[in-house]
Amino acid sequence: MAVASTSLVSQGSRPQFSGLRRSCSKQDHSLSLSAAAHSLFQNVDSQLRFSSSRRGSRGIVAMAGSGKNGTTESISKLVSDLNSAKLETDVDVVVAPPFVYIDQVKNSLTDRIEISAQNSWIGKGGAFTGEISVEQLKDIGCKWVVLGHSERRHVIGEDDQARGHVFNTRLTNFHLQFIGKKAAYALSEGLGVIACIGELLKEREEGKTFDVCFKQMKAFADAVPSWDNVVVAYEPVWAIGTGKVATPQQAQEVHVAVRDWLRKNVSEEVASKTRIIYGGSVNGGNCAELAKQEDIDGFLVGGASLKYHVISISMSIETRIYEKSMYKSGIGHTRLYFQNIIGPEFATIVNSVTSKKVAA
Numbered sequence: 510m511a512v513a514s515t516s517l518v519s520q521g522s523r524p525q526f527s528g529l530r531r532s533c534s535k536q537d538h539s540l541s542l543s544a545a546a547h548s549l550f551q552n553v554d555s556q557l558r559f560s561s562s563r564r565g566s567r568g569i570v571a572m573a574g575s576g577k578n579g580t581t582e583s584i585s586k587l588v589s590d591l592n593s594a595k596l597e598t599d600v601d602v603v604v605a606p607p608f609v610y611i612d613q614v615k616n617s618l619t620d621r622i623e624i625s626a627q628n629s630w631i632g633k634g635g636a637f638t639g640e641i642s643v644e645q646l647k648d649i650g651c652k653w654v655v656l657g658h659s660e661r662r663h664v665i666g667e668d669d670q671a672r673g674h675v676f677n678t679r680l681t682n683f684h685l686q687f688i689g690k691k692a693a694y695a696l697s698e699g700l701g702v703i704a705c706i707g708e709l710l711k712e713r714e715e716g717k718t719f720d721v722c723f724k725q726m727k728a729f730a731d732a733v734p735s736w737d738n739v740v741v742a743y744e745p746v747w748a749i750g751t752g753k754v755a756t757p758q759q760a761q762e763v764h765v766a767v768r769d770w771l772r773k774n775v776s777e778e779v780a781s782k783t784r785i786i787y788g789g790s791v792n793g794g795n796c797a798e799l800a801k802q803e804d805i806d807g808f809l810v811g812g813a814s815l816k817y818h819v820i821s822i823s824m825s826i827e828t829r830i831y832e833k834s835m836y837k838s839g840i841g842h843t844r845l846y847f848q849n850i851i852g853p854e855f856a857t858i859v860n861s862v863t864s865k866k867v868a869a
């Protein structure tokens with residue numbers, strides 16, 4: 510779980526909060542996705558077809574927020590908000606600050622919330638200038654690392670598979686299944702891994718969502734010896750930082766497909782136990798509906814982790830105004846608008862995961 514909170518991030522970058530609900534009982538999964546499911550992927554009523562047999566008692570880790578930039582001052586404020594937030598107890602909360610602020614966050618953040626890095630090196634530390642080793646992350650108190658984030662894949666160029674070129678002999682092997690191998694090394698050293706997957710808009714439009722997600726899952730599965738400390742984060746790239754959140758149905762159908770992939774390719778037990786969280790424009794307004802979906806076990810949150818949850822109530826009151834001056838000015842009814850700040854938005858998101866559990 511990783512909360513990389515926006516508070517830990519500064520303008521122009523998306524922080525990431527992820528909330529993870531705590532783990533859960535093993536459930537029977539009867540759903541099996543057939544190949545034909547791919548062609549049905551876009552159908553409107555897919556929610557029903559893709560609904561799994563899991564029950565809501567499953568715990569969820571669901572809050573990771575991190576930021577990719579920030580300042581000492583903005584981070585102090587975010588940490589203070591996190592420390593005072595009322596967070597339900599059965600949600601694991603993780604914050605993933607930028608590397609340079611991890612120490613500051615670690616030294617000021619409540620123990621209730623764990624810390625994640627946003628990336629780590631593929632193997633044991635050594636002469637890899639500019640990289641951060643897993644050993645160093647552990648040394649400063651990190652418990653988690655986010656790997657395979659879409660920005661690392663599509664902006665930095667990290668990949669699951671071998672690259673078309675090799676920088677030098679020493680790096681040849683590293684570039685084979687780069688992301689999976691990073692995950693394997695982090696796990697071997699005791700860090701939890703938030704393993705990100707997700708399709709580009711073009712890939713979704715071409716009907717390749719499952720193919721892309723399954724390929725990314727395979728790269729992790731081929732490399733990791735155990736899924737015990739892995740949380741899968743499904744983040745459709747087109748939803749990250751765009752304000753275009755996946756609908757609950759769109760998210761659920763991918764989550765259940767990924768769970769089914771785990772069942773078929775790893776084991777029934779791993780499929781049942783692995784927490785699959787959703788990321789991509791999650792906020793205080795849309796989290797509750799997403800959290801109701803059976804296979805959404807929490808969230809990886811960016812921008813919303815920097816904000817406050819504001820409830821706007823607009824009330825139109827049909828009131829005849831007899832007061833002379835008002836009447837003359839033509840005001841026949843009064844509209845009242847209320848804005849109520851109910852706390853940090855990440856708290857709303859974390860607690861939505863708990864509400865799902867309670868409701869179920």
Ligand SMILES: O=C(CO)COP(=O)(O)O
Pocket residue numbers: 523524525526658748749750751752788789790791809810811812813
């Ligand atoms: O990047 C993200 C999480 O890693 C998601 O960011 P947003 O919540 O801002 O879309």
